[in-house]
Amino acid sequence: MSSHGLRIAFFGASLVSAWWNGAAMYYRGLLRALHARGHQITFYEPALPERQRRRDLPVAPDWATVVVYSVEGTGGLERCLEEARDADVVVKASNVGFRDDWLDARVLELKSGRTQVVYWDLDAPVTLERMAGNPEDAFRALVPRYDRVFTQGGGDPVVLAYRDLGARECVPIYSAVDPDVHQPVLAEQRLDCDLALLEDRLPDLERRVESFFLRAADLLPDKRFLLGGEGWGDRPRPSNVRYVGCVPPRDCNALRCSARSVLDISRDGMARFGFSPAPRLFEAAGAGACLITDAWEGIELFLEPGRECLVAQDGLEVAEAVLCLTDDGVRELGQAARRRVLAEHTYAHRALQVERALGLG
Known part of the structure; x- marks a missing residue:
């Protein structure tokens, strides 16, 4: 893995549309900050029609390459996975909204000596309560296979719960503010x-x-x-x-x-x-x-x-x-x-x- 700019392949819900997508501002803030530190981001998102119609970033940002893949079958997603094979870090976020369970497992095939695969849980308390309530939950067996789990929150209770499920490492990366985007303006x-x-x-x-x-x-x-x-x-x-x-x-x-x-x-x-x-x-x-x-x-x-x-x-x-x-x-x-x-x-x-x-x- 390069010690300078990393190539990061990120499979998430949407970078360009905040419509019914509470994670949009979190994605944007974090990935923009990582780009500013010299990392190269490719964001893969499904072409869910309603979301794409309601884009609030009409053009892709200059701090990430956005690849929108078809939700007709899995061919488009397969091509994205093949392209992501060259990345230093592959991220699968929770709640992508298309073939999540399938993608949770498939990204693990990209692990290699030079590519680490991370699960980024945006709803860790919900995920953990779901797995606690269902010993047959398919994601349980996948947790120990990820190089690490990042969560949007949850603190020590979430870290300990993920470790109990066999996670190699669990690190909360909390929400934050992008001062260039969220700032005082005149009242209306x-x-x-x-x-x-x-x-x-x-x-x-x-x-x-x-x-x-x-x-x-x-x-x-x-x-x-x-x-x-x-x-x-x-x-x-x-x-x-x-x-x-x-x-x-x-x-x-x-x-x-x-x-x-x-x-x-x-x-x-x-x-x-x-x-x-x-x-x-x-x-x-x-x-x-x-x-x-x-x-x-x-x-x-x-x-x-x-x-x-x-x-x-x-x-x-x-x-x-x-x-x-x-x-x-x-x-x-x-x-x-x-x-x-x-x-x-x-x-x-x-x-x-x-x-x-x-x-x-």
Whole structure:
């Protein structure tokens, strides 16, 4: 393996489309930072029609080569695998959305003395709970065969669980902020509100959105709440909750800078395991937003409760935070969060971690 620029072949959901693809900003931040350090990235993604129609990167970025393969049969994917054979590092991410189980096994055939193969789990708590509940799960037998497992979060509980399954090495590479993308901008009147939530509707998130966000809106009928994300159109909600639908990445900074405060909510499994901050937590902090987050173990490793964010146990505490925030408090929390993530939690920091884990430096 070259000790300078690595050739990295990355099989993921989509680099060019954030539509129903919560990993898009994580992929982009990390791979852009790795490219800046001299590595050559080829990203292989399936030609899923709806996703490709809704690209928010209309042209491929200059920091990665994007190869979109056909989802008619496996011929296109076979050609990508053959091309990836020359890479120094082959990454298979979870939740690609096309032939995942098949691809989990096939990438292992690319292992050689000069090519290491990594499984990158973007949903480690969910994956581990699935395997714990099914001793016959096909992925169990594959775990020990990967050179290493990277996870988007989960901390020591996830590392220990993967090691128990025979993983040679498990390294959390947390979400972060790309300061060139997520930054303070001018507020926009159309997005003005007391509390904003930006999340796509997912089965393992909906109950928590109900408990933390919609409950807070019920308790504060005089406050204005704004909900952005895919899939909430037919969801009953209090009359003071305005639904704005999909918020394209280019508008996310404006939403976070226009809201008086921004709520971040973890998915069920992530909250149970802890140590799993979502990309949106860091993106909001990077924009200087005043953050309220649901309670999960490990938050203080990323932001200091009470100084850089507010932590709520339920919708009542979210409502109390919204009521008690002063103008000075909003500004100070947002500025402190931004300082912290720029100092410790950028994708440039994460790229260094990836290099160390891959045996460089």
